[in-house]
Amino acid sequence: MAAAAGPGFSPGPAAAAVPHNPVIFVHGYNADPGVWGSLRADLRASGYTDSELFSWGYDTSQSVNEVLSGRFAAYVDQVRAQSGAARVDIVAHSFGSLVTRWYVKFGGGTATVAHWASLAGPNHGTSTAWACALWSQACRDMTPGSYVQRLLADGDETPGAVQYATWWSNCDEVISPDSSVLLTGADNHPAGCLKHNDLLSDKGVSQGVRDFLAQ
Numbered sequence: 001m002a003a004a005a006g007p008g009f010s011p012g013p014a015a016a017a018v019p020h021n022p023v024i025f026v027h028g029y030n031a032d033p034g035v036w037g038s039l040r041a042d043l044r045a046s047g048y049t050d051s052e053l054f055s056w057g058y059d060t061s062q063s064v065n066e067v068l069s070g071r072f073a074a075y076v077d078q079v080r081a082q083s084g085a086a087r088v089d090i091v092a093h094s095f096g097s098l099v100t101r102w103y104v105k106f107g108g109g110t111a112t113v114a115h116w117a118s119l120a121g122p123n124h125g126t127s128t129a130w131a132c133a134l135w136s137q138a139c140r141d142m143t144p145g146s147y148v149q150r151l152l153a154d155g156d157e158t159p160g161a162v163q164y165a166t167w168w169s170n171c172d173e174v175i176s177p178d179s180s181v182l183l184t185g186a187d188n189h190p191a192g193c194l195k196h197n198d199l200l201s202d203k204g205v206s207q208g209v210r211d212f213l214a215q
Contacts, residue, residue: 020048021089021114022079023213025055026072028094028120029138033057035093038201039209046210054079060095063137064148069102076103076112089115089213093200094174095138097121101152110160115213118166119199123157124180125149128173144180158185165212167205169194187212 023043025036033055040053056075062068079088090113092100097118103109104116122129125144132139141148158164168181171193175181182188191205199205 020052021087021213022052022054022083022085023048023089023091024076024079025053026090026092026096026100027055027057027060028092028096029060029142031060031093035197035200036091039091039206042203042206043210051083058099060138061136064098064102064141065106065151068099069107072099072103073107073109076109080112087112087114089113089117091117091119091209091213092121093119094121094196095142097123098141098148098152102148104162105152105159110162113160113162115163115165115215117209117212118164118181118183118186119205119209120168120172120175120196121166121181122175123166123183124153126174126180127176156185157183163187163212163215165189165209167191167199167208169196169199172196172199 025033027033027035036055043053056072058068058071076088090100098121100116104113122142125146126142127144129139129142133143140146164183164186166181166183166186167189168178169191170178172178174196189208191199191202194202
């Protein structure tokens with residue numbers, strides 16, 4: 001079993017054999033791992049054990065490329081060491097989509113990630129981020145046309161053998177435009193008329209995510 005990890009590391013006991021890829025939940029801006037309670041419960045009801053479900057907690061005011069993606073890479077290594085799994089699945093909400101995409105595209109994640117799911121991710125930026133861009137680097141990263149946005153959109157948006165999926169809502173009050181969520185090469189799913197945070201607990205989205213992870 002790996003040594004104890006830093007803040008935000010909340011796994012269950014190590015398993016001798018892992019029937020599913022470990023799932024790492026990555027929350028969004030100004031949130032914490034507690035937002036995943038509903039989806040974690042649904043995955044447990046679908047046969048996942050606590051030792052297969054991980055939540056990464058992090059300071060959402062920091063930069064995607066210079067700080068957070070590297071810390072997430074270290075977390076993925078810890079999860080793989082503890083679980084014995086070669087690859088992990090990622091389910092990210094909102095800003096967490098950018099952090100995890102940068103890891104997949106530029107941090108070696110194409111070799112360690114099997115499935116990547118984005119719920120309401122500002123994958124091409126959101127105009128609402130201008131409201132906090134003055135004091136928050138994370139918000140600057142989420143603005144349309146930012147350095148992070150340009151690099152993530154350059155070339156292949158869904159690189160490697162990773163399977164990609166997104167869920168978006170036409171009633172999302174945070175992501176503007178709604179089409180920002182969609183990625184070329186991903187399975188892009190309309191979630192219906194849901195508020196930004198309601199995608200975290202919607203049963204239709206949950207079923208879609210679970211079906212995607214089972215592929």
